[in-house]
Amino acid sequence: MSVHIEAQMGEIAETILLPGDPLRAKWIAHTYFEDPKLFNDVRGMLGYTGIYKGKPISTMGTGMGVPSISIYAHELITEYGVKNLIRVGSAGSYQKEIKVRDIVLAMAASSTSGINRLRFNGADYAPTADFGLFQKALEVAKIKNITLKAGNVLTSDEFYGDDVEAYKKWSAFGVLCVDMESSGLYTIAAKHKVKALSILTISDSLVTGERTTAEERETTFKEMIDVALELT
Numbered sequence: 543m544s545v546h547i548e549a550q551m552g553e554i555a556e557t558i559l560l561p562g563d564p565l566r567a568k569w570i571a572h573t574y575f576e577d578p579k580l581f582n583d584v585r586g587m588l589g590y591t592g593i594y595k596g597k598p599i600s601t602m603g604t605g606m607g608v609p610s611i612s613i614y615a616h617e618l619i620t621e622y623g624v625k626n627l628i629r630v631g632s633a634g635s636y637q638k639e640i641k642v643r644d645i646v647l648a649m650a651a652s653s654t655s656g657i658n659r660l661r662f663n664g665a666d667y668a669p670t671a672d673f674g675l676f677q678k679a680l681e682v683a684k685i686k687n688i689t690l691k692a693g694n695v696l697t698s699d700e701f702y703g704d705d706v707e708a709y710k711k712w713s714a715f716g717v718l719c720v721d722m723e724s725s726g727l728y729t730i731a732a733k734h735k736v737k738a739l740s741i742l743t744i745s746d747s748l749v750t751g752e753r754t755t756a757e758e759r760e761t762t763f764k765e766m767i768d769v770a771l772e773l774t
């Protein structure tokens with residue numbers, strides 16, 4: 543048992559799928575895993591372990607934002623020996639050609655979060671995806687005929703920023719979309735020498751104002767999960 547996770551050692555698999563929303567973790571476990579077992583309910587941050595294609599696999603919510611995912615990633619790695627952390631999240635598009643329902647692999651994650659500036663004494667650190675997981679995701683998507691896009695994303699500390707035009711600067715520098723966790727996940731994984739990849743489904747567009755319905759989100763999340771499940 544760690545501070546925020548009540549599982550016993552051995553109850554969490556080496557590979558874990560990490561949505562922000564704990565109810566998405568419940569949906570993943572009950573939709574895809576054989577024999578899913580709940581390992582965490584502390585703070586309602588549901589976590590499950592089950593079997594997929596004969597191998598143990600886990601999923602757990604991370605909550606929203608860099609501080610929240612950083613706490614869970616730290617405990618999963620240092621207290622439970624997790625080695626492959628795969629975020630399966632939603633994101634807002636910053637580019638006209640990145641449409642709702644598209645799937646984006648975060649090759650790197652820029653950030654408005656101040657955590658890494660504190661960590662690196664004011665210098666900029668570039669959090670990046672694990673190359674092996676990234677390459678495997680491309681291979682899996684090709685076999686499954688799923689289209690992936692990839693590039694730099696922004697991990698923001700704000701969902702409701704004061705300046706609604708602020709995204710345009712990031713967009714002008716090629717950032718594809720915005721989430722709130724990827725840079726935190728990549729940084730903690732790098733610190734502990736384990737692997738991480740963030741797979742994001744576009745749920746809305748800051749460029750066009752388009753949004754997916756809850757039902758559509760479930761269908762498109764399915765393609766993202768289909769890729770993530772094969773990365774073990």
Ligand SMILES: O=P(O)(O)O[C@H]1O[C@H](CO)[C@@H](O)[C@H]1O
Pocket residue numbers: 561562563605606607630631632633701720721722723
């Ligand atoms: O759908 P999830 O994984 O929670 O990700 C996105 O959705 C939340 C904001 O609504 C933030 O956590 C953001 O990163």
Ligand SMILES: O=c1cc[nH]c(=O)[nH]1
Pocket residue numbers: 632633634635701720721722745746
């Ligand atoms: O962090 C997020 C996620 C989805 N859409 C946004 O605009 N921001």
